[in-house]
Amino acid sequence: MPFFLVCYVYTGDTAGRDEHRPEHKSHLQAAADRGLILGSGPFAAGEDPGAAMIYEAAGKQVVVDVVEGDPFRTHGFVASYDITEWIPMIGPWAVAAAGGRS
Numbered sequence: 001m002p003f004f005l006v007c008y009v010y011t012g013d014t015a016g017r018d019e020h021r022p023e024h025k026s027h028l029q030a031a032a033d034r035g036l037i038l039g040s041g042p043f044a045a046g047e048d049p050g051a052a053m054i055y056e057a058a059g060k061q062v063v064v065d066v067v068e069g070d071p072f073r074t075h076g077f078v079a080s081y082d083i084t085e086w087i088p089m090i091g092p093w094a095v096a097a098a099g100g101r102s
Contacts, residue, residue, distance in 0.1 A: 003093060004085055004086060005052065005053075007050060007052050016075065
């Protein structure tokens with residue numbers, strides 16, 4: 001199944017994100033529980049505000065649907081996002097990307 005890299009750029013509304021963080025985390029956890037999100041988290045302190053996620057999904061539209069439904073996005077705390085299909089060549093995800101062939 002294809003992998004997708006998702007990057008969020010957050011707005012400056014930290015208080016708004018803090019208020020809606022439980023709802024945001026619950027939404028993403030539900031996607032992870034369905035096997036779609038392999039890793040997710042915010043950028044470190046000192047970086048521009050945002051986050052990155054790695055998805056494994058049947059197609060890009062599946063990822064778009066999760067991102068579009070994210071409470072951070074629906075409440076206006078994501079200034080922009082990018083979804084890019086990604087082909088891991090090294091590491092444990094590379095085997096999955098190759099369909100089990102190494």
